[in-house]
Amino acid sequence: MEHRIGVFVCHCGSNIAGVVDVKRVAQELAKYPGVAYSTDYTYMCSDPGQNLVKDAIKKHRLTGVIVSACSPTLHEATFRRAGRSAGLNPYQVEMANIREHCSWVHQHDKEQATRKAIRIIKTMVEKVKLDEALAPIAVPLTKRALVVGGGVAGIQAALDIANAGYEVVLVEKSPSIGGHMAQLSETFPTLDCSQCILTPKMVEAGQHPRIRLMTYSEIEDVSGYVGNFKVKIRKKSAYVNRDVCTGCGLCTQKCPAKVESEFDEGLAKRKAIYTPFAQAVPNKPVLDAEHCTYFKTGKCGVCKKICPVDAVDYEMKDEVVEEEVGAIVVATGFDLYPMAKMGEYGGGKYKDVVTSLQFERILSASGPTTGEVQRPSDGKVPKEVVFLTCVGSRDPEGHVPYCSKVCCMYLTKHAMLYKHKVHDGQAYLFYMDVRTGGKGYEEFYQRASEEDDVLYIRGKVSKIFEEDGKVVVWGVDTLTGKKIEIEADMAVMGLAMVPSGAARELANKLKIHTDEWGFLSEAHPKLRPVESLAPGFFLAGAAQGPKDIPEAVAQASGAASKVAALFSEEVYHREPAIAWIDEDRCAGCRICVSVCPYDAAVFDEDKKVARIQEAICEGCGACIAACPSGTATQKNLTDDQIYNMVSAALEE
Amino acid sequence: MKIPYYPGCTLHERAKDFDTSARECARALGIELEELPIWTCCGAVFPLVTDSVMEILAPVRNLSYASRIGDKVVTLCSFCYHVLKRANHVMREDPEKREKANLFLRADTKAREAVESYTIEDYVGQVDVVHYIEMLRDVVGFDALGQKVKNPLKGLKVAPYYGCMLLRPKAEMKFDDPEQPTIFEDFLGSIGCDVVDFPMKTECCGGFQIVNDEELAVACSQNVVTSALKRGADVIVTTCPLCRYNLDKKQEEMAERVRGFRKIPVIYFTQLLGIALGLPEKHLDFSGNYVDPRPVLAEKVSL
Numbered sequence: 001m002e003h004r005i006g007v008f009v010c011h012c013g014s015n016i017a018g019v020v021d022v023k024r025v026a027q028e029l030a031k032y033p034g035v036a037y038s039t040d041y042t043y044m045c046s047d048p049g050q051n052l053v054k055d056a057i058k059k060h061r062l063t064g065v066i067v068s069a070c071s072p073t074l075h076e077a078t079f080r081r082a083g084r085s086a087g088l089n090p091y092q093v094e095m096a097n098i099r100e101h102c103s104w105v106h107q108h109d110k111e112q113a114t115r116k117a118i119r120i121i122k123t124m125v126e127k128v129k130l131d132e133a134l135a136p137i138a139v140p141l142t143k144r145a146l147v148v149g150g151g152v153a154g155i156q157a158a159l160d161i162a163n164a165g166y167e168v169v170l171v172e173k174s175p176s177i178g179g180h181m182a183q184l185s186e187t188f189p190t191l192d193c194s195q196c197i198l199t200p201k202m203v204e205a206g207q208h209p210r211i212r213l214m215t216y217s218e219i220e221d222v223s224g225y226v227g228n229f230k231v232k233i234r235k236k237s238a239y240v241n242r243d244v245c246t247g248c249g250l251c252t253q254k255c256p257a258k259v260e261s262e263f264d265e266g267l268a269k270r271k272a273i274y275t276p277f278a279q280a281v282p283n284k285p286v287l288d289a290e291h292c293t294y295f296k297t298g299k300c301g302v303c304k305k306i307c308p309v310d311a312v313d314y315e316m317k318d319e320v321v322e323e324e325v326g327a328i329v330v331a332t333g334f335d336l337y338p339m340a341k342m343g344e345y346g347g348g349k350y351k352d353v354v355t356s357l358q359f360e361r362i363l364s365a366s367g368p369t370t371g372e373v374q375r376p377s378d379g380k381v382p383k384e385v386v387f388l389t390c391v392g393s394r395d396p397e398g399h400v401p402y403c404s405k406v407c408c409m410y411l412t413k414h415a416m417l418y419k420h421k422v423h424d425g426q427a428y429l430f431y432m433d434v435r436t437g438g439k440g441y442e443e444f445y446q447r448a449s450e451e452d453d454v455l456y457i458r459g460k461v462s463k464i465f466e467e468d469g470k471v472v473v474w475g476v477d478t479l480t481g482k483k484i485e486i487e488a489d490m491a492v493m494g495l496a497m498v499p500s501g502a503a504r505e506l507a508n509k510l511k512i513h514t515d516e517w518g519f520l521s522e523a524h525p526k527l528r529p530v531e532s533l534a535p536g537f538f539l540a541g542a543a544q545g546p547k548d549i550p551e552a553v554a555q556a557s558g559a560a561s562k563v564a565a566l567f568s569e570e571v572y573h574r575e576p577a578i579a580w581i582d583e584d585r586c587a588g589c590r591i592c593v594s595v596c597p598y599d600a601a602v603f604d605e606d607k608k609v610a611r612i613q614e615a616i617c618e619g620c621g622a623c624i625a626a627c628p629s630g631t632a633t634q635k636n637l638t639d640d641q642i643y644n645m646v647s648a649a650l651e652e
Numbered sequence: 653m654k655i656p657y658y659p660g661c662t663l664h665e666r667a668k669d670f671d672t673s674a675r676e677c678a679r680a681l682g683i684e685l686e687e688l689p690i691w692t693c694c695g696a697v698f699p700l701v702t703d704s705v706m707e708i709l710a711p712v713r714n715l716s717y718a719s720r721i722g723d724k725v726v727t728l729c730s731f732c733y734h735v736l737k738r739a740n741h742v743m744r745e746d747p748e749k750r751e752k753a754n755l756f757l758r759a760d761t762k763a764r765e766a767v768e769s770y771t772i773e774d775y776v777g778q779v780d781v782v783h784y785i786e787m788l789r790d791v792v793g794f795d796a797l798g799q800k801v802k803n804p805l806k807g808l809k810v811a812p813y814y815g816c817m818l819l820r821p822k823a824e825m826k827f828d829d830p831e832q833p834t835i836f837e838d839f840l841g842s843i844g845c846d847v848v849d850f851p852m853k854t855e856c857c858g859g860f861q862i863v864n865d866e867e868l869a870v871a872c873s874q875n876v877v878t879s880a881l882k883r884g885a886d887v888i889v890t891t892c893p894l895c896r897y898n899l900d901k902k903q904e905e906m907a908e909r910v911r912g913f914r915k916i917p918v919i920y921f922t923q924l925l926g927i928a929l930g931l932p933e934k935h936l937d938f939s940g941n942y943v944d945p946r947p948v949l950a951e952k953v954s955l
Contacts, residue, residue: 343831398822465851467882472851 003034003129006062007121008053010044010069012099017042019103021114025068028118034129036060045075050082057086064088064128068096068121089133091577091636096124119649126644131636134576139615141227142326143567146171148219148506151179152198152549153541153556154331155205160560161329162210166567169323170205171233172215173502174262176280177202179333183263185363185371187549188413189444195366199279206281216286218502220320222510225616226536227326227572237316239287240273245311247275247283251303259291265358267376268368273303273312278366287312326572327536327563330510330520331556332503334542337392337399337496345391345464345493351377352471352490353464356410359492363417373421375490378469382489385418386473387411387429388461392496394432400496400517405546407494408435412445414492415454427454428486430461430475438548457484464491497546511598512537520544530558535574538562577636578617579624583609585631592623592632601632655787656722656779657685658714660732661693667729667893669937673922674728674784676935680926681792681800685726688717694732697860698739705752711739712753713760716775724780726787728922730817730892734825737781741824744777783818783827785839785891785921794842802930804844808952810924811848811885812836813876815895816856830854839921840889843928852879857898866905873898874906881916886948889921896920901942917945927953 007029011017022040030038037060041049044067056062065088067079072095080090098117106113143166147158150172158170170177182202184194205211220232240251257272270276272292275285293300294314304312336355339348346353352375354362365371375382389407392399408431415427434456436442448454461475470487477484499518507514512532513521520539523531530538538559541552566572579601581592586609592601593610600616601623603609610632612623624632630639655678663671678685691714699707715736718725727733743750754774782790788797819830828835833854840847855876858869877899880888890896900918907913919941926936933955938946949955 343829347832463851467851 001063003064004036004060004062005034005064005066005125005128006053006056006060007032007035007038007066007068007125008044008049008056009038009040009098009117009121010049010067011040011042012069012103013042016069016099016103016117019107019110019113020098020117021110024114025098025117025121029121029125032122032125034125036062044069045078050078053079053082054086057083057088062088063092064125064131065093066096066121066124066128067093068098068117068124070099071095071097071101091134092128092131094124094128094131096121119651122648122651123645126648127637127641130638130641130644134635136573137576137578137614138571139225139227139574141567141569141572142229142324143167144169144323144325145327145329145563145567146229146231146323146325147329147331147540149179149331149333149500149541149543150174150177150205150213150215151331151333151541151552152181152201153333153543153552154179154329155198155201156553156556157329157331157538157540157560157563158205158211159201159208160557161563162208164560164564164567165210166564167210167212168208169212169214169231169233169325171217171219172213173218174276175216175238175274175286176276176282177205177213177215178277178279178281180357181549182277182279183265183357183364184360185365185367186413186417188409189438189440191413191417193365195279195364199281202279202281213282215282219506219509222328225613226566226574228615229325229328229536231323231325231328233321233323235319235321236286237289237318238285239289239292239312239314239316240285241311241313241316242282242284244309245284245307246309247285248308249275249285250306250308251312252285254302254306256300256302257291257293259288264361264368265355267358267361327538327566328510329538329540329556329559329563330506330512330532330543331540331559332506332543333500334497334546335500337498339493339495341399342391342493342495344462345388345491346466350464350466350471351375352382352466353493354490355493355495356407356414359414363414363421371421373418373425380489381422382425383422384426384486384488384490385415385428386461386471386486386488386491387415387427387494388491389429389431389434389494390460390496391493393494400498402496402517402546403435404494404497405435406497406548408433409438409441409444409548411492411494412448412454416444416448416452419452419454427452428457428473428488429454430457430459432458432460438550459484497542499543503543510534510537530555530562536566574615575619576614577634578614578619579612579621579632580635581610581612581623581627581632583607583611585629586610587629587631589628591626591628595622595626597622653682653791654684654686654722655782655791656718656725657687658691658694658718658725658727658732658736659687660727660729662729662731662893667896667920667940669940670728670893670896670920670922673920673926673931673936676931677922677925677929680929680931681788681797683787683791686721688714688721688725691717694735695739696731696735698735705749705756708739708742708749709753709756711735712743712775713757715740715743715777715779715781716757716760716773718779719773719775723778724782726782726784728784728891730815731894733781733783734817737827738824740777740779740781743775750776783891785835786827788839788925789835794838797839798842798844801843801928803928803954805924805928805953806844806846808845808949809848809884809886810840810845811850811880811883811888812840812853812921813857813880813888813890813895813899813918814854815890815892816854816859817892819854836889836921840924843925845924848880848883848885850879850883850885852876857892857895859894859898862894862898862902869898870902870905870909873902874909877903877906877916877918881914885916886952887924887945888916888918889924890918891921903943915943917941917943917948919945927955 026040083093255271258269261270263276273287289295361367393404459476459478473486504518540556540559695710858872862869
């Protein structure tokens with residue numbers, strides 16, 4: 001076949017043309033075998049630039065196009081679209097990167113840069129000569145989403161997807177949805193009641209006709225690929241038939257076994273058969289076998305006897321169900337950094353040194369003290385309270401290096417609410433910097449320090465210990481350079497946010513990336529913040545990094561809109577430049593199966609050959625490099641193409 | 653079992669009671685502390701200059717001596733342990749300083765003269781610096797130690813004082829969690845004491861500031877002593893001659909400063925161990941104590 005390649009050399013203003021002699025490059029390429037047309041232009045990506053390419057394709061009947069400009073990550077899609085509109089197969093349009101790979105790094109040697117640009121383009125001409133016309137791979141779509149985690153982010157994502165018209169399976173490991181937001185007293189900077197704004201969403205999620213709510217359930221296994229996931233979900237045995245249970249609460253009332261309440265952060269007791277809180281969704285109890293008298297001793301059985309609808313079933317077993325979904329939103333949330341690791345503050349052994357979530361419960365009207373501020377040790381109203389930011393955060397030597405982002409604000413809220421409830425009390429707040437990036441946040445902080453007389457002290461606390469019924473706080477005021485000792489009644493720890501306990505394990509099951517602290521990694525830190533690199537997985541909330549409520553909700557809605565966009569097509573289109581195995585030549589050694597990081601290479605037991613699942617392959621090339629017989633090849637990046645490209649690059 | 657032992661200057665002079673009690677206890681546990689054939693002062697403070705190796709030559713030389721008779725060296729004094737361990741860390745982690753220090757060691761003919769069989773080998777951190785209490789934990793074992801107790805110390809309220817030198821800096825000392833250490837408590841528990849947890853157990857005693865600024869050092873020590881007293885301790889145990897001096901001897905000044913100040917004996921942990929193991933009092937030597945521990949020991953446990 002006769003090659004008629006077009007070469008389009010972009011100036012990129014002076015980005016390229018300031019270093020590379022673009023006219024000379026275009027002239028040199030015009031002489032290269034197979035090149036039918038060669039020109040240069042100021043901005044190829046502009047409309048006139050694209051028209052130049054389109055017109056040339058038609059006029060010169062081009063069989064391939066090289067745009068010599070920037071990185072393919074920027075404009076490959078632009079020019080492939082342009083090529084397609086002019087009748088050329090988009091996979092026969094390639095970018096030659098003479099900006100990042102050439103002009104930007106060789107600013108001081110224009111002659112060499114020009115010669116390098118010529119070589120780069122020649123290699124791409126060799127590639128495009130053997131590029132085949134490809135078509136995107138169409139993958140069938142199951143238009144049903146899984147949302148993992150029933151905190152505010154998960155609830156929001158589930159509602160948005162469901163309201164867009166798609167079915168959602170919402171899986172939550174605890175007995176109720178609501179997450180940490182349900183535990184909070186008020187929210188900054190508006191001081192509206194957290195439960196009041198959350199519970200309507202919880203109820204909506206619980207009653208939505210397109211949301212299948214699975215609480216007290218965990219993800220067991222995920223297989224498949226975008227559009228076609230198979231998810232195994234373990235429904236933990238609640239020992240209560242929740243279809244029959246009316247939620248009357250008699251069993252909880254009569255249960256004799258008392259356990260520390262997770263919802264109240266250990267500040268109050270719950271029963272062994274319990275609903276975690278009054279507004280729980282679903283509002284039906286589960287039985288905690290570990291603490292149940294019947295399970296421990298074989299005696300009791302009160303709940304079973306008293307249940308008017310006979311819903312309690314001690315023989316109930318865990319059940320594993322399988323769901324088919326097309327997209328997965330991971331919203332597994334956060335935990336607080338363990339207090340046990342903060343030895344300098346007592347490591348959790350002092351009752352009146354409480355975590356931020358414990359203080360939320362103390363402030364909350366639904367909390368163990370019905371909102372009256374009392375310290376845990378003796379129930380007295382604390383007159384001096386010290387609030388600590390950066391407990392574990394921003395401490396690269398001892399704990400975690402990152403900023404947990406929300407502590408400045410919630411501790412400010414804590415101090416303010418404390419002052420609203422205890423007028424003659426004194427609130428001290430130790431800070432490193434007060435970070436108030438958010439709408440209305442700075443004003444909120446000003447209000448706390450000016451109107452509510454919260455005393456902000458810039459410095460860290462070195463030690464807290466109990467002495468004579470007080471918690472003594474040793475710190476430093478770095479503005480005055482003085483050591484400070486406060487004999488306080490109570491101290492509140494703004495502990496670092498860390499990914500929730502099971503999140504890392506789950507990430508492994510889902511095969512999605514996390515950062516070194518276990519937070520889920522987004523596909524691009526700026527431009528793809530709600531997607532995982534693995535297709536079909538979307539991220540929402542604090543599982544991706546410390547976040548406040550508005551950010552978590554915004555990200556959840558973003559993830560939901562990505563899911564809706566995915567589901568809006570009849571099929572899912574994937575890039576076709578992936579691996580391919582010629583089954584006539586494959587020896588069936590299975591090396592490709594062992595090296596494939598995406599489980600895309602599979603062994604066909606009938607034919608005894610390996611096969612690439614087109615819907616999963618990411619085109620990473622691992623199997624191609626590993627294949628001992630050279631049978632696995634990459635479409636449009638074959639060995640022949642690479643040899644020709646290397647020859648062109650090395651040609652004298 | 654023989655284990656190389658570096659006593660350090662203080663244990664040969666002012667803290668002989670620490671040395672004697674430690675050796676006798678080890679003997680009772682079947683361990684012979686083999687004093688290095690030659691040794692010098694450890695340097696006493698770990699130098700914070702970073703552009704010179706001169707200041708770590710003293711500890712490195714001692715480590716090099718130790719390397720010729722074993723793969724570990726046991727020491728007792730917190731300062732010696734601190735300096736030897738950090739110098740060892742430098743020799744393991746910093747190739748440039750390691751090379752320079754070895755240039756000096758190679759010129760060290762004194763060692764060769766002292767013991768003929770010595771071969772001068774480069775010192776590259778091959779010796780582990782072990783604190784006596786770590787030896788009790790790892791070589792003897794606290795459970796096994798408990799089995800050997802003849803004179804249980806039940807009812808004796810003991811406040812374990814760590815001070816700062818054993819614990820910090822965490823990354824180099826790797827002794828215990830500097831914020832919540834437990835090794836002392838585990839040890840005291842194994843020999844049957846009632847352990848008193850007091851918040852000042854890791855605060856500084858004033859250290860060698862006692863030489864320049866006595867007022868400051870006494871204030872530091874007083875803070876520690878008062879805290880232990882407040883928690884009802886009968887006796888404070890320490891592992892450092894300087895801490896012992898500050899906490900014990902300076903109670904004289906504390907008594908002058910504070911009306912009604914109650915004194916409390918401060919003894920070495922090896923002296924307490926000796927009592928538990930039933931060693932005769934002469935091996936334990938309480939003559940160096942300013943506040944005599946014998947009355948309270950006699951009252952609470954049999955001496």
